[in-house]
Amino acid sequence: MKRPIEQFGEINDKYIKEADPARTNSPIFKRAAIFAAACLLVLLTSVNLFLFIPYDTSPPDVSQYSDSDYYEIIKMLNDASYKKPKYKNNFESICGTLLNGLRTKNDMSLGFDVVVDEAVDANGNAGEDYFYTSDEYSEKYVETTDNQVAGVIEADIIKRSNEHVYYLNDSTLLVYTLNGKDSELATSYDMSKALNEDGIYLNGAEMFLSSDCKTVTVIAPYFLKIKLEGGSRAYAGIDIISIDVSDLSDVKVSHTATINGAYVGARSTNGKLLLISCYEIPSDYTFEEEESFIPTYYVDDETHTIPAESIVIPEKLTSKSYTVVSMLDEKSLKLESANAMLSYSSEVYITTERVYATYSYTKTKELVTLSEVRSITDISALSYSGGELVFLGTATVNGYIKDQYSLDEYKDVLRVVTTTNDRKEKIDTSYSSNMISVLSEQKTSASLYCIDADTFKIISSVEYFAPIGETVRSVRFDGDIAYVCTAVQATDPVFFFDLSDVNNITYKDTGNIEGFSSSLVNFGDGLLLGIGEGARSDVLKLEVYAENEDSVESLAKIEINGCGFSRIYKSYFIDRELSIIGIATNDFSKNTHYYYSHYRLFRYDSEGLSEILVCDIPTCDDPGKVRAVYEDGYIYVFSNEGFTVKEIALEVPRA
């Protein structure tokens, strides 16, 4: 009989084995392992939380401003300003930073204020009207600018009367006499001497000449840097300067006004000056101060923000800038009304009663495996005929607008030509589940819309009429006819649309033609002149088109090779009665390896399109600054380098 201690020796081997003191399954190690595992678990949990907790993607709360008249704008700016984190969590952020590096962004803030000074003369006297009555004066106004809308005069760097030409060389007004070979500079006036020493006038000044030819109103954009505590701030502004030119020996400023913002364009119509500017919201704006994010203007030394009801806001912001329309009295330069459109573009079309502004954005439709993205444009109308800018309504069309010539209002129908841009995007992870590539199928074409100008509803349309891949290069409306040029790169068809019955729109085209027209000019008698490029961008091409029974045909064409020329429509001299076109070119000489500037006149007659004059002019860098006037057998060419007079007798071509 064994003793208990011996009997205990017969226990199951597995209990003996697990209790072996020499085995590594030591409680110490076990506890250490458990402790280490616990620590590791805590660490992993913490790291996971740090790395993978998703970032908060909601913008800051601005409900505290709900009482503000501008609350809708505040919400919109808040959402637009809030940048969703680029990455979803810290893990993606760290990986992305390591892979992509850091990016920086520069932001220049521009302030906006509208300051309208009381009408003062150069001596500081206020109140008197310096405009003379026309019967005391023999000078007569002659229109030089080929305005888009009759009766709505566009500002330009050249204006004229029957006796003088007024040419704006940036901030210097030059007045020439029109006297054939005896023409001379009558006077000049430098506006920059009146500008703050911290400011400079920028290129892009334009002007109007009053109908009595006694006042030149210059719209001069400037740049001003103001020193502040801790740094400086840059302002873009627009000086509006009325210059009395009734006595050329004593040219003086009669009125001034200032609008801060970037100059876009100006129109003069029915005694009103419509100034289009762009107000960029500064980066340091705060909702606490409405003046920091709402365009303002001064009246009687008081600052006023444009009322909320005078601000058009879109559904979503595509930019933090306003297109501002200011209506001033043309004589006194007093601000009568102002309206702002948030996120709108600078392409503005102005009729005798309305201002149309456009806002382009994209609309995305999510499908199962891909997204459809489409360019859309809202066209908003303001009325100014009642002496006040009033919002009327908005129409929406597919595509985007090229320029002001893409819109035209005729017989209460707004016609619009757009470049449509539809694309499909698909997320493709077939290459790697860790990589996402976007397959994009893009289709551009052109569309024409007819919109009821009262209801802003589309009456009819012709969509996607251009070959896929083409974009609108130029548009011209002429009554019931619309001319559209589309192109891919160096070939274009030109379309003629018959809009006489908007419910039955028909069109013809030329088929593919080499080159494309950046400007289309209705040349009268059913003729269309296209000004643009040939097979290359250094080939100036002029081509005349006419409509035949089945299509559009090219009647005549002329090309000038190896030259630079401007695409600015206002730089072309067009005389429909004489059937001539004038364009400045910069031509490269292979002999001297130098550029020389010329002014070329072309004429279309029964014999076709021909170059009738090549005139040497002082070499200038920018052909877009060259303007020409024809008067009594002389062509006068003006540039920022001087002026040239050339005799050329022209008669109205025979039919």
Add this chain to the structure above:
Amino acid sequence: MKGLLIVGGEVVTDKEIVSLYLERNENAILQTDKKYSKYCFSIAKRILHSIQDTEECVNDTFVRAWNSIPPNVPERLDLFLGKLTRNVALNRYMHDKAQKRNSETDCVISELEQILPDTTADGDLICDDILIRDIFNDFLKSLPFSQRRVFVQRYFYMLSIRDIAKNNAMSVSAVKQTLLRSREKLRSRLAKEGVII
């Protein structure tokens, strides 16, 4: 003796050693000594506490292993030798009562015998080693791992309280408490089985 059998210049596996025993190859003892002398030594020393007695005990263990394999064919040679060493050491300890008693070993033995005396109160022998063995196994099975490990280290491996505490990262008092509770459980189990009253 047959010549030394060295396979690959390394100590052979347990299976190969057992095969040597079965072949009556005296190399089996050499390999056993090479692989398990330290193991057997540690078991024996905890009981005997004398180096000389321990060495002798280990030698006896190897002899007994030679004599018992075959017929025994142990699956786990280490555990077989461990039990053999323990038994040899205990036998030696109990026969050396007068001269070489050790208080620690006495304590271990007496602790267990307080629960399970080898005779009844009436002086009758408590027999049936198999029954006791089964009861021990069932009892150990019912214990949580940590308690079981402590109990077996105490009453099989004959570790001191201090060594058990160190080996299990416990305090001495915790080991004592664990052993006390475990013995109570064993007592209850034995009473339930009718082995003791």
